[in-house]
Amino acid sequence: MAKVVRIALDAMGGDHGPSVVIPGAALALERRPDLEFHIYGDEKIIAPLLAQHSALAAKAKVYHTDVAVKMDDKPSQALRSGRRVSSMWMAIEAIKNDVADATVSAGNTGALMAMSKFCLNTMAPIDRPAIAALWPNIHGESVVLDVGATIGADAQHLVDLAIMGSAMARIVFDLEKPTVGLLNVGVEEIKGLEEVKAAGRILKETAWSNLDYRGFVEGDDIGKGTVNVVVTEGFTGNIALKTAEGTAKQISQYLRDAMSRSLLAKIGFFLAQGAFKALKDKMDPRASNGGVFLGLDGVVIKSHGGADASGYASAIEMGYDMVKHELLGKIRESLAIPHEGRPAFTVDAAQ
Structure with a gap:
């Protein structure tokens, strides 16, 4: 049973x-x-x-x-x-x-x-929890965190976010080794805040068994679905989330206005209503409602x-x-991997 x-x-x-x-x-x-x-x-x-x-x-x-x-x-x-x-x-x-x-x-x-x-x-050795959200993209969905729990992040916190986000992605997307990217102002390693660059070095140089770090990603990569997990701190993440929600509403309103302008537009809408329903379902926030408090x-x-x-x-x-x-359990398992600046935590110690 x-x-x-x-x-x-x-x-x-x-x-x-x-x-x-x-x-x-x-x-x-x-x-x-x-x-x-x-x-x-x-x-x-x-x-x-x-x-x-x-x-x-x-x-x-x-x-x-x-x-x-x-x-x-x-x-x-x-x-x-x-x-x-x-x-x-x-x-x-x-x-x-x-x-x-x-x-x-x-x-x-x-x-x-x-x-x-x-x-x-919080779960040892996590200091600050994060909110992780499922984000629709052209390939399906990705995990994005933090979308508003804490403002600002040092390198260690960003690495912890990557660990926790990948654990969630393993469950949601049934992946052994989710791809992970750090949100930045460019993909070049010389760009961005020092904390982001330092986190990138740690993620790049550590041999992770359950995440695949792909480097820096930009804002448009979220919608492209470039990686399974997008990591950023809460201030930036919340702005990105609210911007995406507003853009989705804006597009929906544009479509409604366009489809009601003329008889021909209404006929076109009737003929293409299957495609519009598919678009509506894809953009429906109810399907991915639920932010997970990680940490x-x-x-x-x-x-x-x-x-x-x-x-x-x-x-x-x-x-x-x-x-x-x-x-x-998956987060504790991932946190047990040692990396720069912090000793390994065993699963028993974390509990």
């Missing part, structure tokens, strides 16, 4: 709360029958929604709290007021207490990261705050995959 994957849900997080979380969980359960849910939030709101999904109700337990972290709360404020009593904290603590294998929340990103780091701690001693998934049920289900399935394919 397959092992059940236990997912803790912050039902009150996001723009829509339980009205998206519950149907999203029901949809994920249809596709992953070996899921089990621990749902944290206001039981008065959750119960009637759960009653509409009998299969989910049979595999879910609800834990009541009427405290929720607001989307505009500062991380420090959320820690002070929401520790131990909010739906977000309780969902994270479920991992620490071995009630759940992973946590999913669509809530305040800063608060979720602060609470996760405080409650679960924590636990699996935490951040869903987009405005995600619908389909998008939230994708975030749950991301958490399911990370647990099922042992993300934490």
Whole structure:
């Protein structure tokens, strides 16, 4: 019998709360029958929604709290007021207490990261966690990190990001040795910040058994799918992510405007609607919703705050995959490889 994957849900997080979380969980359960849910939030709101999904109700337990972290709360404020009593904290603590294998929340990103780091701690020898996202490209998808967890990075942190991102890519893309690139202002080794160049030297000179370092990549290489994993620090990564989201919306609006300008354009749209649907599906953010918090001693998934049920289900399935394919073990395994400036950490020591 397959092992059940236990997912803790912050039902009150996001723009829509339980009205998206519950149907999203029901949809994920249809596709992953070996899921089990621990749902944290206001039981008065959750119960009637759960009653509409009998299969989910049979595999879910609800834990009541009427405290929720607001989307505009500062991380420090959320820690002070929401520790131990909010739906977000309780969902994270479920991992620490071995009630759940992973946590999913669509809530305040800063608060979720602060609470996760405080409650679960980072995995030795990682100092700062990162948010990794799946990014659509012309070949499929790539892993991009960090997309907003921490601002700035020294060479060691960038190397750690490469290690963690490649571990995720091994799971998501079923690759033995994912290709990795450092995002830079040019591909030449003399270009870029000293920290980026130093990280490049470490990655180039180390004999990695489970990642293939391909050197520097530029911004347009993300969409080209030049490498499986693109590494950058959180400030640059978040700007790139928001720029890509805005560009996708811009293109969609251009297409809608163009297709409604004349009768001939409408006829052309009708004849080519299959191709437009394929384009829409490719650009649909719901299909790859779910940022993974890498570097924590636990699996935490951040869903987009405005995600619908389909998008939230994708975030749950991301958490399911990370647990099922042992993300934490793969990261610990990769971190055990020694490189410049840091001794090897054994898997036992990391645990």
